[in-house]
Amino acid sequence: MSRLASSGTTSALAAALTMALGLATSGAKAQDLYAGKTVTLVVGSAVGGGYDTYARLFARHLGDHLPGKPSVVVQNMPGAGSARAAGYVYSSAPKDGMTIALVQPGAVVGPLLDKSVKANYDPTKFVYLASADSGTRVCLTLPGSRIKSWKQVQSEKVIAGAAGTGASNRDYAYLHKNTSGAKFEIVSGYQGMADILLAMERGEVDTVCGLDWSSAKAQRPTLAKEKKLNVLVQATLEPNAELDELGVPNIMSFTQGEDNRAIVELIVAQQFFGRPFVMAPGSPEGHIKTMRAAFDAVMKDPKLIAEAEKMGVDITPAPGVKVQDVVQRMYASPPRIVELAAKAIRE
Numbered sequence: 564m565s566r567l568a569s570s571g572t573t574s575a576l577a578a579a580l581t582m583a584l585g586l587a588t589s590g591a592k593a594q595d596l597y598a599g600k601t602v603t604l605v606v607g608s609a610v611g612g613g614y615d616t617y618a619r620l621f622a623r624h625l626g627d628h629l630p631g632k633p634s635v636v637v638q639n640m641p642g643a644g645s646a647r648a649a650g651y652v653y654s655s656a657p658k659d660g661m662t663i664a665l666v667q668p669g670a671v672v673g674p675l676l677d678k679s680v681k682a683n684y685d686p687t688k689f690v691y692l693a694s695a696d697s698g699t700r701v702c703l704t705l706p707g708s709r710i711k712s713w714k715q716v717q718s719e720k721v722i723a724g725a726a727g728t729g730a731s732n733r734d735y736a737y738l739h740k741n742t743s744g745a746k747f748e749i750v751s752g753y754q755g756m757a758d759i760l761l762a763m764e765r766g767e768v769d770t771v772c773g774l775d776w777s778s779a780k781a782q783r784p785t786l787a788k789e790k791k792l793n794v795l796v797q798a799t800l801e802p803n804a805e806l807d808e809l810g811v812p813n814i815m816s817f818t819q820g821e822d823n824r825a826i827v828e829l830i831v832a833q834q835f836f837g838r839p840f841v842m843a844p845g846s847p848e849g850h851i852k853t854m855r856a857a858f859d860a861v862m863k864d865p866k867l868i869a870e871a872e873k874m875g876v877d878i879t880p881a882p883g884v885k886v887q888d889v890v891q892r893m894y895a896s897p898p899r900i901v902e903l904a905a906k907a908i909r910e
Contacts, residue, residue, distance in 0.1 A: 596660070596853055598631025605638045605652055605664040607645025611757035613778025615639060617695055617838050618665045620876060624867040628857040641755055644729025645670035646682060649841070653684030658843050660850025663692065665840050668833035673729045675894055676830075676905040680729070687894050690842040690851050691886040693858035697879045698837030699803040700735060701811070702772035703779060704793040705760075706786065710769050713795045713812060716745045723747045724759035724768035732759060734908040735773030735798065738830055741907045742823040743814055749910070757782065770795065775837055776803060777877035784875040798831050826904045829896055836886045855883050 602625070606618035615637070622635040640648040645666035656662040671689075674682040702723075704710045710721055716739075725733035728751075739745040750768055753759045759771045760782060776797070780787040790809065797806045798814045818827050840858060842851060861867055862880040871878050 596631065596850060597626075597629045597633040600631070600633045600661060602626065602629070602633050602635045603638055603656075603662045604635055605640050605648045605656070605662065607640055607642070607648030607664065607666040607670060609641040609755035609757065610639050611782075612755045613775060613781055614645075614665055614667060614838065616778070616781050616874070616876060620867065620871060620874065621665075621695065621840075621861065623870070624864055625857060625861050627866075628860040628864070630853065643670075643727060644673065644731065644733075646673060646680070646684075646729050649686075649689075650683040652841065653689065653843050656843060658845045658847075660842070660846045660854065663840055663842050663854065665695075665838060667729075667731055668836055668839065669729045669731045669734055671836065671839060671890060672830075672833050672893060675896075675901060676908060677729070678905070685844075687891060688844040689890075690844060690846060691836070691883040691890065692840040692842055692851075692854050693862065693883050694836040694881040694886050695838035695840070695862070695879075696775065696777050696877055697835050697881050698775040698777055698877070699797050699799040699806060700731065700773050700831075700834060701776050701779065701797050701806070702735070702739065702770055702795040703774065704770045704795065705763050706791045706793070708763070708769055708793060710795070711793050713745075713817060716747070716770070716795060717743075717817070718746070720746050720748055721770055722768045723749045723770050723772060724753055724762050725749050725751045725771075726753050726755055726759070727751060730755075731773035732756065732771050733773070734830070736771075737908045737910060738827065739772055739796075739798075739814065742827055743817040773798075775834075776806065777837075777875075780875040780877070787875060798827070799834065800828060800831055822900075822903055823907075825900050826907045829893070829900055829904045830908065832889065832893055835889050836881060839886055840883075858883065 608614040618637050622637050626633050626635045649666050649670040652664040671686045723736040736749045740747045762768050786792050794811045796814050797811045
C-alpha cells in the first residue's frame with residue numbers, strides 16, 4: 564500500500580473515531596439532562612379536577628420519553644384560574660428545565676382580557692411545549708336537574724357555579740350571559756370543577772359552563788357513557804362530531820350581532836390549546852428542544868393512549884410551536900374587540 568493511501572486510510576479512521584466519540588459524548592450529554600433527576604409538573608388546579616387528571620396521566624408516561632428516564636411528580640397549585648401556577652413557573656421556579664406546568668387557557672388569555680390584573684408573567688414569552696387537547700367547552704346539567712335545554716337557560720333563572728376570577732367556568736358563564744342571553748345567576752368561589760360538580764349533585768347550583776367535554780367525560784364517565792349528562796350547548800368554532808350526534812347546539816346559533824360573534828370567536832380560540840404545557844422563558848435551549856420532542860412522542864405513546872381511552876380522556880394534541888403562534892395572534896387582535904371581549908367575561 565502506498566504511503567498516500569495509508570495516510571488517507573488513517574485519516575478516514577481518525578475521522579470516524581472522532582465522529583463516534585462526538586456522538587457518544589452527545590448521547591451522554593442528553594442522558595445527563597435528566598438521568599437521576601426529577602421533573603416537577605405544576606398543575607394549576609386542585610386535586611380531582613380535569614386538569615389534575617391530565618397532569619397525572621402525563622406524569623405516568625412522560626419520563627419514558629426523556630433521556631435518562633427521570634421521575635415526574637405532580638404538584639397542585641390551584642388559584643386564580645391557574646394564574647398562580649403560571650406566575651410561579653415564570654418568576655419563581657428554577658429555570659433549569661426541570662419544572663414545567665399545565666395551566667388553564669384562562670391563565671394564558673387572562674392578561675390580554677383583564678388589564679386590572681397585574682400578572683407576574685407574560686403569556687407571549689412562555690415556552691409552549693404542547694397542548695394535550697384541542698377541546699370543546701360545554702354548559703351542562705346533571706340528570707336530576709330541571710334545566711334540560713338552552714332555551715330554558717334563556718327564559719328561566721339558572722344558577723351557574725364558578726370558581727374565582729380567571730377560571731374558565733366563570734369566564735364562560737359571563738360570556739354566555741352577556742352575548743347569548745343566558746339568564747345566569749353566577750355563584751363564584753368554588754375551589755375547582757370537582758367542587759362545582761359536587762355542588763350540582765347537592766342541588767346548590769344548576770349548571771356549570773366552560774367545562775371541557777373531555778373533562779366532563781373523565782370526571783363523570785358513567786353518566787357520559789350512558790348519555791345521561793344534559794349538555795346544553797357547545798362552544799366551539801369547529802363543531803364537535805360526538806356532540807353533534809347528541810344533538811347539542813353550537814353557541815354561535817344563539818349569538819346575535821357582529822360584535823358578539825367576534826367576541827365569542829376570540830374567547831373560543833383559546834380552546835385550540837385546551838391543555839397547554841409550558842416552560843419558563845430563559846430555560847436552557849437543550850431542555851426546551853428535548854422536552855418538546857418528548858411531548859410529541861408521548862402524545863403518540865400506545866400505553867398513554869390506551870390508558871386515556873380507558874379513563875375516557877381525549878387526546879387531541881397540538882404541537883408547542885403552533886400553540887405559540889396562536890397565542891401570539893390572539894395578543895395581536897384589534898384592541899376594540901379585545902376590550903369588548905374583556906367586558907363580556909366580567910360581571
